[in-house]
Amino acid sequence: MIELSFLGIHNVLALRGDSPNFEKEVRRDRSINGYAADLVSQISDLKKGIFLDEISDSHSLDFCVGVAGYPEKHFEAANLKLDVLALKKKVDAGADYVVTQMFFDNQKFFDFVKACREAGITVPIIPGLKVLRSAGQVKSVPKTFHVDLPEELVDETLATPEHASQIGQNWARKQLTGLLEAGFKNIHFYIMNDTPLVVELVNGVRKL
Secondary structure (H helix, E strand, O other): OHHHHHHOOOOEEEEOOOOOOOOOOOOOOOOOOHHHHEEEHHHHHHOOOOOOOOOOOOOOOOOEEEEEOOOOOOOOOOOOOHHHHHHHHHOOOOEEEEEEEEEHHHHHHHHHHHHHHHHHOOOEEEEOOOOOOOOHHHHHHHHHHHOOOHHHHHHHHHHHHHHHHHHHHHHHHHHHHHHHHHOOOOOOOOOOOHHHHHHHHHHHHOHH
């Protein structure tokens, strides 16, 4: 984090990340961040000038901290209610905003936001979108990211796989338009080497 600050990077997304295949033994005088909330707490301490190791003439570091949210719950969570409570712990630890996992049903996102607000989460929640580009992603995306695809989207894509990219574009455009109309002006796109699709989508919506 000190290096990031030195480089002028002051906006970070604090993620626990996937569990590694191998975990080395932790030294007795050290600790690990088992959860994203632990990492957020550590960054919050840095913002107050509190470091893990005592550093002479240390100064506070300025960071804006984002965390992940899951409209369909994290796959490790027992249910959405408990997952929202876990998200609140990250916010209470000092997170400034939330970016969601990709979703393909806006209603699930709206329900998630409502649950977050009812739980006392007041920071901005930024929706995450993904533009499907191939019929193969109908299988790979749910498996990899633990999200559901609407039946209508799946049926249309599998029925005409040669038009999968256009179908994905149309679906994402409908989602994006709905989110903008609902007042969500900041959108995160999961690009994954699909930059042209996203650029085309954004430019198209700008013309509306």
